[in-house]
Amino acid sequence: MKKILVVESKLYLRDWPAMLFSIVLPVALLLVLGSIPGLAEPDPNLAGQRVVDTHLPAMMILLSLLTLACTVLPAYLTGYREQGVLRRMSTTPVHPGLLLAAQLVINVVIGIGTSALVVLLGRVVLNASPPRQPFGFVLVLLLGTAALMALGLVIASVARSGKAAPGIGSAVMFPLMFVAGMWFPREVMPEALRTVGDYSVAGPFAQALRDTWAGGWPQPLHLAVMAAGLLVFGGLAVRLFRWE
Amino acid sequence: MKVIEVRNLRKRYHRHVAVEDVSFEVAEGEIFGVLGPNGAGKTTTVECVAGLRVPDSGTVRVAGHDPHRERDGLRRVLGVQLQSAALPDKIKVWEALDLYASFYPGCADWSELMERVGLGAVRDTAFAKLSGGQRQRLSVALALVGRPRVAVLDELTTGLDPQARRDTWELVEQVRDSGVTIVLVTHFMEEADRLCDRIALIDRGRVVATDTPAGLIARVDGKQRLRFRPSAPVDDEVLLALPEVREVTRSGEQLTVSGTGNLAQAVTLALARHQIIPADLRIEQASLDDAFLALTGRKLS
Secondary structure, eight states: OHHHHHHHHHHHHTOHHHHIIIIIHHHHHHHHHHTSGGGGSBOGGGTTOBTTTTHHHHHHHHHHHHHIIIIIHHHHHHHHHHTTHHHHHTTSSSOTHHHHHHHHHHHHHHHHHHHHHHHHHHHHTTOOOOOSSHHHHHHHHHHHHHHHHHHHHHHHHHOOSTTHHHHHHHHHHHHHHHHTTSSSOGGGSOHHHHHHHHTSSHHHHHHHHHHHHTTSOOOHHHHHHHHHHHHHHHHHHHHHOOOO | OEEEEEEEEEEEETTEEEEEEEEEEEETTOEEEEEOOTTSSHHHHHHHHTTSSOOSEEEEEETTBOTTTOHHHHHHHEEEEOSSOOSOTTOBHHHHHHHHHHTSTTOOOHHHHHHHTTOGGGTTSBGGGSOHHHHHHHHHHHHHTTOOSEEEEESTTTTOOHHHHHHHHHHHHHHHHTTOEEEEEESOHHHHHHHOSEEEEEETTEEEEEEOHHHHHHHSOOOEEEEEEESSOOOHHHHHTSTTEEEEEEETTEEEEEESSSHHHHHHHHHHHTTOOEEEEEEEOOOHHHHHHHHHSSOOO
16 A cells, blocks of 8 residues: 555656646635735625635635646546556455555645645745644545545546546536635625535535634534535445446 | 365346356366456456355355355455456555565565566566566466465466567466466467366356366367478378378478378378488367367367
8 A cells, every 4th residue: 555655656746737737726816816905805795704714715715625636636547447456456455445545645745735835825825824723624625525525436436547637626626615715705606606515515615615714613504415415425435436 | 185166156247147167176276267258257256266246146165165155264265366467556666565465364475475476677667667478477366375276367468469468478387386276267379278277268257178188189189280391302102101191282382282191201201211202290289279169160270
């Protein structure tokens, strides 16, 4: 298992587009948008919070994790299935499930690592506060990451070819980013859209990140939706995933 | 000793019957060929042997293991090289060998294996940048890295240029000499003829015949043809008087003599008696293609 992890990590590090979109882009956006003077002022739309306080960093964490879960992970897994890598492995004493596990571990580590980078650089460069409810924040981050990765496995299961995976992934990812408030913060959304967002897994994830960042606890509804997402997507992935 | 036994194997996909009824045995230490045209059921057969598919009926044993029920036991004795590319594009040669070696307990020294298959010079090259021949050699190396007793090689040389093909054939012979039993799946007559000790001819999901290459060829009418340019004029009657000769035809200076039995020797001796030398002598014999045609009424390729 250790060797699979090492090799898969090296392959990821050689894959610069994946690194660019999952690590560099969210961090760079945080720093660039965070340096726009107007965004560092209290915003009446955000109940007096500054955009850099909770909204921007939460969105960048979501961007990184959605990219990993909806595009990077499915692209690797469908590619491995299509090229026969999984099948080739099933002729050895090691089950290809270990390769899938290694992919999950790598994507989770990169997502969490990027999140840590967002927190750290926000503090150091933008003078934004780190999450004020760290325990709740970590809990939300882990639960949300797990739910999104399970969603990624479902995408990898339904995509019949390596070429179909990025299309399906984007078709899932952009609406999720939208309802989670990537372009319009939750506070300025129409009521109906906010309700849709509350049940979209990505929406509760983003809001729960923001709530814990501000020092509060996440809403039980948001935790419940994320947990339900993890169970439903996880169950679907187990039923639908094909090794060849 | 039998390493592989396949009895009345049958496998259907939906309505399409891929393997109708296949039986054969592979002896320890031989190169056993599974030869047939595309779509004959060769790959499905070896996939059942490799435990990648579950047969609808029939039995398969590999070194005593049922491939479906005793997967772990099977995977320790059987190495498989699959038809298509099966590695991530960016993995380097040494990484692939190192990784696959780690899948087998107490496994072979892969660097020695890497040199043996001639990939030492490209150890740091990514899989996607390897030539077709190099990929196939890596694929063979991965099938051998767990020190299997039996290696299944599926369509090993398809798509390779003639030189790479010859190199790969030499590699297969070396592997057999190291004591590994080989099951070679191919639709390529010349390959089967050159490498295999015995061949199962498969057509439309059935074994048509199992024999040595020479044995299969001997089943067809043993007609042969000699072509040559005689160094001096030769009378047809001289040749037609030989019991082995059936027909003599001429085209320009060239003579074509067809017949059976020990034709080449009989004709050259008769010519020698008349102090005639056959220049540009060519002998045409029946091939596995002819054997396949005679046994199935269809062409192999």
